[in-house]
Amino acid sequence: MTYSPAQQDYGQDPLSVRDTDKYKEEYVHSFVEKWDELIDWEGRAQAEGDFFIRTLKEHGAEKVLDVATGTGFHSVQLLKAGFEVTSADGSPEMLARAFNNARKRGHILRTIHADWRWLNRDVHDLYDAVICLGNSFTHLHDEKDRRKALAEYYATLRHDGILILDQRNYDAILDKQIEPTHNYYYCGEDVSASPEYVDDSLARFRYRFSDGSTYHLNMFPLRKNYTQRLMQEVGFQRVTTYGDFKETYREHEPDFFIHVAEKRYIPEDPQ
Ligand SMILES: C[S@@+](CC[C@H](N)C(=O)[O-])C[C@H]1O[C@@H](n2cnc3c(N)ncnc32)[C@H](O)[C@@H]1O
Numbered sequence: 001m002t003y004s005p006a007q008q009d010y011g012q013d014p015l016s017v018r019d020t021d022k023y024k025e026e027y028v029h030s031f032v033e034k035w036d037e038l039i040d041w042e043g044r045a046q047a048e049g050d051f052f053i054r055t056l057k058e059h060g061a062e063k064v065l066d067v068a069t070g071t072g073f074h075s076v077q078l079l080k081a082g083f084e085v086t087s088a089d090g091s092p093e094m095l096a097r098a099f100n101n102a103r104k105r106g107h108i109l110r111t112i113h114a115d116w117r118w119l120n121r122d123v124h125d126l127y128d129a130v131i132c133l134g135n136s137f138t139h140l141h142d143e144k145d146r147r148k149a150l151a152e153y154y155a156t157l158r159h160d161g162i163l164i165l166d167q168r169n170y171d172a173i174l175d176k177q178i179e180p181t182h183n184y185y186y187c188g189e190d191v192s193a194s195p196e197y198v199d200d201s202l203a204r205f206r207y208r209f210s211d212g213s214t215y216h217l218n219m220f221p222l223r224k225n226y227t228q229r230l231m232q233e234v235g236f237q238r239v240t241t242y243g244d245f246k247e248t249y250r251e252h253e254p255d256f257f258i259h260v261a262e263k264r265y266i267p268e269d270p271q
Contacts, residue, residue: 006030008215017218018202020117023139027091031207031215035071036101037191044073051245052131052164053081055260059162061128067116067153068136072098072109078131079107088123090115116140116149119156126158132165135256137227138203138219146220150234160264163236167259169243170221172252173198224257236261 008028010017027035052074056064062084066075069087071094078085079102087109089095095111102109114122116132130153140146153163173195196216197204203221208214228239242258243249 010216010218014216014218015197015202015204018141018220020139020141020145022141022218024091026215026217027093028215029093030213032071032091032093032097034207034209034213034215036097037209041073045077048245051242051258052133053078053083055164056083056129056162059129059260059262060160061162063127064129064131065123065125065127065156066131066133067114067119068132068134069098069109069111070094070134070136072101074131074133075109076102076105076107079109080105086110086112086123086125086127088112088114088119116152117145119149119152123156125156126161127156128158128161130157130161130163132163135166135168135219137165138167138170138222139217141201141218141220143230146230147234150230150236154234154236154263157263160262162263163231163259163261165227165231165259165261166256167222167224167227168203169224169252169254169257170198170203171223172254173203174200174221174223176252224251227257227259231259231261236263237266238262 005025005028008026064078064083064085066085066087069075069089072087075085075087075098087098092113095113099109099111112122132153140149157163192208194206195203196206198221201220203219205217205219206214224241228241231239239259239261243254244256245258
């Protein structure tokens with residue numbers, strides 16, 4: 001296993017760093033520790049309500065693969081709700097943290113260290129649902145990687161499985177240059193998350209903590225329609241997109257979009 005370096009390093013020209021593999025170095029130990037501060041679990045659980053549990057149940061899902069486990073928030077919420085959960089992530093640092101977080105709450109995580117681009121090399125099972133949450137898919141900087149990751153998620157789903165994938169509302173950021181109200185989703189106190197720089201292929205976010213420490217993430221700004229199209233192109237039959245957990249919304253208002261992509265074949269309506 002490779003462990004992340006002690007400090008973030010974007011070199012002389014941080015805006016030129018647009019590399020899918022960079023995520024392994026971005027989540028340095030101190031940032032991972034602070035991540036739990038950033039995503040205050042209780043506040044986040046309140047903001048999300050039962051959206052994910054309800055959606056999974058509506059689709060009859062019991063066995064769930066969390067491909068972007070991070071520090072374990074959703075894996076633990078779903079274990080608590082009685083789902084059978086496997087927790088994957090490409091960062092061993094994150095998985096170690098998630099394992100400890102779960103243990104503190106009385107759960108043992110079943111973890112798999114796996115990169116999404118070759119997920120099925122390390123995951124040898126089929127699931128009712130794959131979840132990729134917390135604006136994680138945005139870490140893939142190349143279209144080739146995005147297509148491959150979606151194809152790998154698709155392959156690990158049963159014939160009628162669903163993928164739940166969320167993303168920031170980058171359309172709002174790209175089109176109107178407004179700063180999303182991060183408080184809705186990431187509810188940590190004394191933490192600010194804001195886009196420091198944005199263009200068509202880079203959203204560089206700054207995370208500033210109450211102790212003065214600052215970290216960055218360089219991400220790809222996914223437009224909502226683009227993500228939906230990619231999902232359909234890899235074979236998902238229907239994609240339903242919610243805005244901040246609601247079915248109806250004004251395009252630029254939500255902070256986050258949540259896509260629910262169904263694999264089950266849906267025949268055309270007979271005319
Ligand atoms: C923003 S964190 C989100 C964590 C968690 N889902 C949450 O909502 O709190 C993104 C996670 O995606 C993982 N990740 C990013 N790119 C990845 C890749 N190509 N393969 C596997 N994991 C990846 C990172 O290691 C990190 O743990």
